[in-house]
Amino acid sequence: MHMITLAEWGNPDRTSLWMNEGLAAFSQNICNGYNDEQIYRYFAASRMLLQMDSMVNQFYQEPEMIAYHQAGCMVEYLLRKYGVEKFRDLWQQGFYNFNKIYGTSFSRMEADIKATAERDYPKPPNIDWKAFSVGCY
Secondary structure (H helix, E strand, O other): OHHHHHHHHOOOOHHHHHHHHHHHHHHHOOEOOEOHHHHHHHHHHOOOOOOHHHHHHOHHHOOHHHHHHHHHHHHHHHHHHHOHHHHHHHHHHOHHHHHHHHOOOHHHHHHHHHHHHHHHOOOOOOOOHHHHOOOOO
């Protein structure tokens, strides 16, 4: 996935690194038997979601199992709701152009992702975080 997007769109803006890894996570969309939306739902219920400022400015310093799957769920939402062209624009122009590209604020999009995950999975999955955090099998 990394090679395809880099060849087609070039390197992501420094504020879009979360998109690069999120796209790779979403392309697999399974980890330890859970999809990214289920994992996101667990993170939201457990108050483990990362702040977007951290995802944008220090993605690779964040806990990998949280950052990658949180990004994967956000990428899935953006692609399904808005399509690949706007996604590419955000990839190339950077996160600080989010409102201009998508016509909404990131916080509204994030609220919609949380609401959708709650609707799709009313009961959060019972993930054993200690076992899950070791990595995907």
